[in-house]
Amino acid sequence: MKIYKLLIPVVLFMTYSCHRKEKIEDTVRSVKCETVIPVEDNKEVSSFPGRVKAASDINLSFRVSGPIVKINCKEGTFVKQGTMLAQIDPRDYETQLSATEAEYKSVKGEAERVIELYNRQSAAQNDYDKAVYGLKQMEAKLSAHRNALADTKIYAPFDGYVHKLYYDENETVAAGLPIVAMVSTKGPEVEINLPSSEYLKRNNYSSATCYIDVYPGKVFCLDLIGATPKANLNQLYSTRFKIIACEGVTPTPGMTAMVRIKYKNENDNSFRIPASALLNKGDNSYVWIFNPSTDTVNLRKVKVEQLTTDGYALITSGVKENEEVVTAGINSLKEGQTVKKLKPVSKTNIGGIL
Numbered sequence: 001m002k003i004y005k006l007l008i009p010v011v012l013f014m015t016y017s018c019h020r021k022e023k024i025e026d027t028v029r030s031v032k033c034e035t036v037i038p039v040e041d042n043k044e045v046s047s048f049p050g051r052v053k054a055a056s057d058i059n060l061s062f063r064v065s066g067p068i069v070k071i072n073c074k075e076g077t078f079v080k081q082g083t084m085l086a087q088i089d090p091r092d093y094e095t096q097l098s099a100t101e102a103e104y105k106s107v108k109g110e111a112e113r114v115i116e117l118y119n120r121q122s123a124a125q126n127d128y129d130k131a132v133y134g135l136k137q138m139e140a141k142l143s144a145h146r147n148a149l150a151d152t153k154i155y156a157p158f159d160g161y162v163h164k165l166y167y168d169e170n171e172t173v174a175a176g177l178p179i180v181a182m183v184s185t186k187g188p189e190v191e192i193n194l195p196s197s198e199y200l201k202r203n204n205y206s207s208a209t210c211y212i213d214v215y216p217g218k219v220f221c222l223d224l225i226g227a228t229p230k231a232n233l234n235q236l237y238s239t240r241f242k243i244i245a246c247e248g249v250t251p252t253p254g255m256t257a258m259v260r261i262k263y264k265n266e267n268d269n270s271f272r273i274p275a276s277a278l279l280n281k282g283d284n285s286y287v288w289i290f291n292p293s294t295d296t297v298n299l300r301k302v303k304v305e306q307l308t309t310d311g312y313a314l315i316t317s318g319v320k321e322n323e324e325v326v327t328a329g330i331n332s333l334k335e336g337q338t339v340k341k342l343k344p345v346s347k348t349n350i351g352g353i354l
Contacts, residue, residue: 031297031339032328033290034277036319039270045262050192050210052243052255056158059166059178062088063151067172073162073180083156085180088173093149100145104138111135160184188243188251190222192259193236202227206264208241210257215249222259270305275313277325278304287319288326288333296336297326 066088073085114131117123164181167173190210194202208222222241231237241259243251251257279286285304288297302318319325324341326333333339 029329029333029337029339030342031288031290031326031333032342033324034274034327036271036273036315036321036323036325038321039272039314045260046198048192048194048198048259048261050190050241050257050259052212052251052253052257053189053191053240054160054183054253055186055189055242056160056182056184057163057253058157058182060085060154060157060180060182061176061178062086062154062173063175064088064093064148065172065174066092066152068167068169068179071165071167071169073165075162075165077162078185079156079160079162079182081156081158084153085156085162086154088152090149090152093145093152097142097145097149100138100142104142107134107138154179156182158182158184158186160186183253188253189225190241190243190257190259192239192241193232193234194227194239195236196231198261199227199231199237199239201263202239204263206262208259208261210241210243210259212251212255212257214255215251218249220244220251220257271315271319271321272312273315273319273325274327275307275311277327277330278302278313279330288330289319290324290326290339290341292324292341294338295340296338297333299333299335 068086069089070087071085072083072087073079079085111131111134114123114127118125118128118131160182162180163183166178166180173179202224205224208224210220210222212218212220221244223244225240225242227237227239229237273287277287279288279299284301286299286301289300290297300318303316305314305316307313326339
């Protein structure tokens with residue numbers, strides 16, 4: 001009987017110790033955590049049909065009139081910059097220039113004599129002024145007639161292809177009429193038409209690419225050139241992109257393309273966390289941050305930009321890259337509580353069986 005009385009305190013002590021130990025172990029909760037990662041640069045994509053255009057597509061014309069005596073190119077041929085493409089009959093302009101040169105020499109000689117006499121104080125100021133201004137007038141006339149003779153020829157302003165010829169040899173043309181149409185070989189462009197809502201976001205483009213049917217599987221990167229600030233009759237804004245060649249393939253003008261535009265985030269400091277990590281209190285949102293050095297958690301206020309359809313939240317403030325947030329059991333945690341981080345399930349142990 002005395003032995004039993006001695007054992008009762010020992011049993012009670014052991015029972016109390018075990019109960020306390022279980023209670024302490026129960027307070028160390030296991031939590032599931034995920035790492036905070038930055039949001040990708042692009043959050044929105046829009047697609048628009050477009051057409052490939054030449055970087056330069058111009059019509060060339062003579063600045064003087066007359067009959068065409070030579071066309072030195074054919075449609076579809078490649079020509080280098082500086083190549084003479086067409087010429088009108090220079091006869092009348094050569095005659096005009098010869099007469100002007102002779103008149104200029106006469107006026108120049110007379111003006112030089114008057115200027116010399118004036119320098120010797122042997123000519124009147126009025127004679128000197130007439131000589132000087134008469135010489136300037138003849139110099140301008142001579143320059144104009146030289147230019148007129150030079151304008152009887154059209155030269156290629158850049159390397160490119162002859163797209164169209166509007167006249168043939170022996171036809172008489174007036175100044176300013178298009179004679180030759182050229183397209184450059186410089187990187188082609190894609191032109192699309194944007195509605196006003198997309199035009200207003202033009203400064204928020206992140207990147208752009210295009211797909212062309214005749215080049216299946218190839219993606220062409222684009223650089224924004226600019227957008228016309230005035231809408232057309234359909235209330236659309238013309239926008240042009242430069243095509244960057246893909247593996248040596250260069251689209252040609254006239255091909256149809258589908259342009260995909262990606263937009264930047266409104267806030268470049270957005271982060272992505274599971275929506276299950278959010279703890280809502282009133283109008284504010286919070287997350288539990290896991291501290292790996294102390295195995296404790298701390299509550300922190302965050303600003304939620306938006307919730308995504310794949311179960312994540314975009315956070316603009318309150319978290320940092322590579323921090324860990326608790327994603328399960330968030331309602332039963334306390335500030336500074338010690339927790340045990342669950343190990344992630346191995347990809348080869350689906351379901352966590354082992």
